[in-house]
Amino acid sequence: MKKLRLSPQTIPMVASVAVLIVLYVGGCLAFDNFGSLRVLINLFGDNAFLGVAAIGITFVILSGGIDLSVGAVVALTSILIAGLIGHGLHPLAAIAVSLAFGAAFGALMGTLIQVFELPPFLVTLGGMFLARGLGFVVHPESLSIDHPFYGDFVSQTLSLPVTRKLSIPFTAVCLVAVVIGATMLARWSRFGRNVRAIGSSEASARLMGVPIARTKILVYTLAGALSALGGVVATFYMQSGNPASFVGLELDAIAAAVIGGTLLRGGVGFIPGTLVGVLILGVIQTLIIFQGTLNSWWTRIAVGGLLFVFILLQQLITRRKK
Amino acid sequence: MSEPILSCRGLTKRFPGVVALDGVDFFARPGEVHALMGENGAGKSTLIKALTGVHPRDAGEAVLAGKSIHPRSPREAEAAGISTVYQEVNLIPDLSVAENICLGRQETTLGFIRWGAIRERASAALARLGVAVDVDKTLSDCSIAIQQLVAIARATDISARVLILDEPTSSLDDSEVEELFTVVRRLRDEGWAIIFVSHFLDQVYALADRITVLRNGKLVGEFLAAELPRLQLVAHMMGRSINEVEALQHREPPARPAGEPLVSVRGFGRRASVRPLDLEVRRGEVLGLAGLLGSGRTEVARLLFGLDRADSGEMHVEGKPAAMRSPQASLRARFALTPEDRKSQAILPNLTVRENLIIALQARRGIWRKIPRQEQDRLVSQFTRALGIKTSSPEQLIRNLSGGNQQKVILARWLATEPRLLLLDEPTRGIDVGAQADIERLLAKLRDEGLAIIFICADTAELARNSQRIAVMRDRAKVAELTGADLNEQAIMRAIAHGDASHPSS
Numbered sequence: 001m002k003k004l005r006l007s008p009q010t011i012p013m014v015a016s017v018a019v020l021i022v023l024y025v026g027g028c029l030a031f032d033n034f035g036s037l038r039v040l041i042n043l044f045g046d047n048a049f050l051g052v053a054a055i056g057i058t059f060v061i062l063s064g065g066i067d068l069s070v071g072a073v074v075a076l077t078s079i080l081i082a083g084l085i086g087h088g089l090h091p092l093a094a095i096a097v098s099l100a101f102g103a104a105f106g107a108l109m110g111t112l113i114q115v116f117e118l119p120p121f122l123v124t125l126g127g128m129f130l131a132r133g134l135g136f137v138v139h140p141e142s143l144s145i146d147h148p149f150y151g152d153f154v155s156q157t158l159s160l161p162v163t164r165k166l167s168i169p170f171t172a173v174c175l176v177a178v179v180i181g182a183t184m185l186a187r188w189s190r191f192g193r194n195v196r197a198i199g200s201s202e203a204s205a206r207l208m209g210v211p212i213a214r215t216k217i218l219v220y221t222l223a224g225a226l227s228a229l230g231g232v233v234a235t236f237y238m239q240s241g242n243p244a245s246f247v248g249l250e251l252d253a254i255a256a257a258v259i260g261g262t263l264l265r266g267g268v269g270f271i272p273g274t275l276v277g278v279l280i281l282g283v284i285q286t287l288i289i290f291q292g293t294l295n296s297w298w299t300r301i302a303v304g305g306l307l308f309v310f311i312l313l314q315q316l317i318t319r320r321k322k
Numbered sequence: 323m324s325e326p327i328l329s330c331r332g333l334t335k336r337f338p339g340v341v342a343l344d345g346v347d348f349f350a351r352p353g354e355v356h357a358l359m360g361e362n363g364a365g366k367s368t369l370i371k372a373l374t375g376v377h378p379r380d381a382g383e384a385v386l387a388g389k390s391i392h393p394r395s396p397r398e399a400e401a402a403g404i405s406t407v408y409q410e411v412n413l414i415p416d417l418s419v420a421e422n423i424c425l426g427r428q429e430t431t432l433g434f435i436r437w438g439a440i441r442e443r444a445s446a447a448l449a450r451l452g453v454a455v456d457v458d459k460t461l462s463d464c465s466i467a468i469q470q471l472v473a474i475a476r477a478t479d480i481s482a483r484v485l486i487l488d489e490p491t492s493s494l495d496d497s498e499v500e501e502l503f504t505v506v507r508r509l510r511d512e513g514w515a516i517i518f519v520s521h522f523l524d525q526v527y528a529l530a531d532r533i534t535v536l537r538n539g540k541l542v543g544e545f546l547a548a549e550l551p552r553l554q555l556v557a558h559m560m561g562r563s564i565n566e567v568e569a570l571q572h573r574e575p576p577a578r579p580a581g582e583p584l585v586s587v588r589g590f591g592r593r594a595s596v597r598p599l600d601l602e603v604r605r606g607e608v609l610g611l612a613g614l615l616g617s618g619r620t621e622v623a624r625l626l627f628g629l630d631r632a633d634s635g636e637m638h639v640e641g642k643p644a645a646m647r648s649p650q651a652s653l654r655a656r657f658a659l660t661p662e663d664r665k666s667q668a669i670l671p672n673l674t675v676r677e678n679l680i681i682a683l684q685a686r687r688g689i690w691r692k693i694p695r696q697e698q699d700r701l702v703s704q705f706t707r708a709l710g711i712k713t714s715s716p717e718q719l720i721r722n723l724s725g726g727n728q729q730k731v732i733l734a735r736w737l738a739t740e741p742r743l744l745l746l747d748e749p750t751r752g753i754d755v756g757a758q759a760d761i762e763r764l765l766a767k768l769r770d771e772g773l774a775i776i777f778i779c780a781d782t783a784e785l786a787r788n789s790q791r792i793a794v795m796r797d798r799a800k801v802a803e804l805t806g807a808d809l810n811e812q813a814i815m816r817a818i819a820h821g822d823a824s825h826p827s828s
Contacts, residue, residue, distance in 0.1 A: 009416070009460055188437075190430045193417070197425060200416035207412050208476075209397050209426035267416035 077231025082241030106224015199266025726757025
């Protein structure tokens with residue numbers, strides 16, 4: 001039996017779980033109905049697109065890079081799906097096209113970063129503008145999706161009933177499935193291990209025979225695909241697409257990853273931690289809604305404060321190690 | 323004597339403008355530790371890099387176990403049977419010990435990592451070396467010594483026959499070095515052919531069976547360690563006669579000069595850094611600072627230079643009260659400091675030799691009074707010649723120079739500011755004997771020209787032969803000051819151990 005022990009790498013993760021529990025229990029004590037199953041389910045359902053996109057960005061950060069295009073790609077995908085369905089394409093085909101587009105978009109950025117040794121920050125910044133602009137070319141404003149697949153199949157058939165009046169939305173199912181798959185990928189696959197190795201020390205990883213180019217391009221491809229999946233989930237959630245939506249989503253995603261224990265320098269991080277980070281953002285938002293009088297921008301203030309606390313915590317841990 | 327497993331003949335490697343390796347023969351035999359010695363620039367690293375495929379050779383042949391090999395990358399060299407452990411640990415700090423040992427080696431089924439198999443394999447590899455480490459521990463949580471052993475475990479966990487240890491001991495303390503050597507001897511006894519590169523003569527004689535000496539890219543000779551006296555080895559490395567080397571080692575420092583101190587401090591200290599102490603240094607004097615790592619040597623230099631602010635005591639420069647509140651103030655007072663950590667605190671790796679050299683002088687003049695290019699070139703050529711800096715051009719990036727030459731450029735940077743007080747923190751660390759001798763000679767010359775020098779050095783023998791007075795630090799306090807007949811290793815060690823040179827019993 002392995003002894004349970006807190007290594008410096010897992011302390012931030014444990015801390016973020018503790019914060020989540022404190023916030024949630026605090027909410028339950030302060031407000032009636034906060035502890036209801038419905039609120040809990042909505043926490044997953046409402047934040048599913050953020051969660052899926054944040055998982056993608058977590059892989060990029062693990063590899064030592066960054067992806068700023070996430071929000072724009074989610075928005076572009078959502079309007080692309082709405083537009084394609086509007087032109088008569090079957091939703092499944094539209095989703096497949098969007099996912100392929102997202103992956104190709106990520107692969108293109110990854111190739112630029114790897115082959116021309118360009119900084120990820122700038123390449124994905126360019127990608128962000130490109131994707132944002134392309135969204136408006138597809139359709140300049142919000143476009144609702146009217147298709148039985150969306151209206152009945154996804155919203156009704158695919159949701160998991162819990163009680164007679166309550167069911168788990170398919171978006172939440174997507175989020176949980178992505179988290180499980182990504183956790184497996186990060187921990188048990190050669191790809192996941194190579195990503196962590198490159199993020200920790202690219203020069204050493206090269207000497208030790210890790211395929212650098214392939215892995216790095218794949219990381220951005222995966223992030224692009226997951227951003228697109230985030231867009232798909234967003235259309236399930238909103239029953240529409242909007243090229244102007246999700247501005248700054250990538251920054252929420254980065255915040256969620258960091259609060260969940262991923263180091264921005266790369267090499268250290270946990271996929272379930274990112275889910276915890278996303279849920280913390282969601283709980284703060286719900287708390288402010290329940291409170292009722294506070295401006296919704298207080299969510300940002302709380303997240304900002306929390307981010308400071310967590311990066312400070314990580315710094316203290318790293319320093320004590322030295 | 324066993325037959326060589328690795329035989330290299332006529333190895334040659336040219337870089338633009340230099341022949342880094344000129345027809346060198348080298349043999350590695352199973353069950354033997356073969357030390358590769360030479361000054362920086364002698365061709366040691368080039369030979370290693372040619373063997374490991376980092377810089378494939380231009381001419382010559384390398385035969386491993388009867389087969390000619392042409393590695394084009396460290397991976398290919400490893401596959402052929404040559405494993406390397408580098409000076410700076412080249413592992414992944416955030417992965418576990420087990421992952422580091424097995425990374426990239428058949429550890430998955432259908433793309434899934436077999437954690438159990440990895441742990442077993444890693445434990446076995448470490449057990450073969452007689453090392454006990456928790457393989458689930460993150461590598462960066464292990465000491466450098468353990469990381470080095472993990473690197474050896476990784477290197478020997480494949481069916482290779484030749485193990486190259488490229489300066490593996492430079493960041494280890496004595497007991498860690500001994501632990502490493504135990505492992506190396508064990509591997510030798512198992513029949514590995516070990517190639518050992520080190521600057522430390524003691525370590526080479528403690529470990530090596532055979533020594534090959536290179537100089538200026540050429541082979542000087544291959545010797546049995548037991549038959550090569552130390553002095554002869556140093557003479558071979560430097561290309562000088564034994565008499566010259568002896569003269570260098572037994573130089574009498576002149577008596578302490580008369581006159582007022584240039585800099586004196588009373589009760590000078592800083593909380594949690596250096597306990598209040600008195601020090602003074604005159605023009606034309608070398609004051610040595612002795613002490614173990616962490617004794618406060620470096621902190622004293624930082625306080626004097628104003629990098630840290632003293633919170634007690636006073637400082638006088640030429641009899642007038644002065645306070646060094648910042649490095650800028652020190653520059654104006656014409657103080658100079660060459661820090662201990664050359665790589666991260668002294669060189670600007672991506673600037674040229676010229677830019678590195680003039681930067682302190684430019685800083686003193688201020689940004690509006692640019693040093694004319696002609697003047698810059700004159701300074702660079704003057705110092706390159708005076709200090710014997712070996713560089714292909716003043717426009718060469720400093721990071722491409724050897725450690726000894728980098729150190730000389732850093733010295734030149736400060737000498738260009740015509741300092742009155744020179745604070746040298748471990749100026750000879752990690753550089754070869756030749757460059758070290760150059761720097762020691764320069765020290766004496768600067769002293770005779772009337773500079774006040776504070777010299778920090780971990781090597782007590784080096785300290786003793788270069789200083790006219792030695793202040794001994796222990797536990798962040800000055801415990802003794804040695805002069806005259808006490809300027810020897812024994813007295814320094816006694817002072818470090820007991821706090822007093824003259825009464826060993828106390």
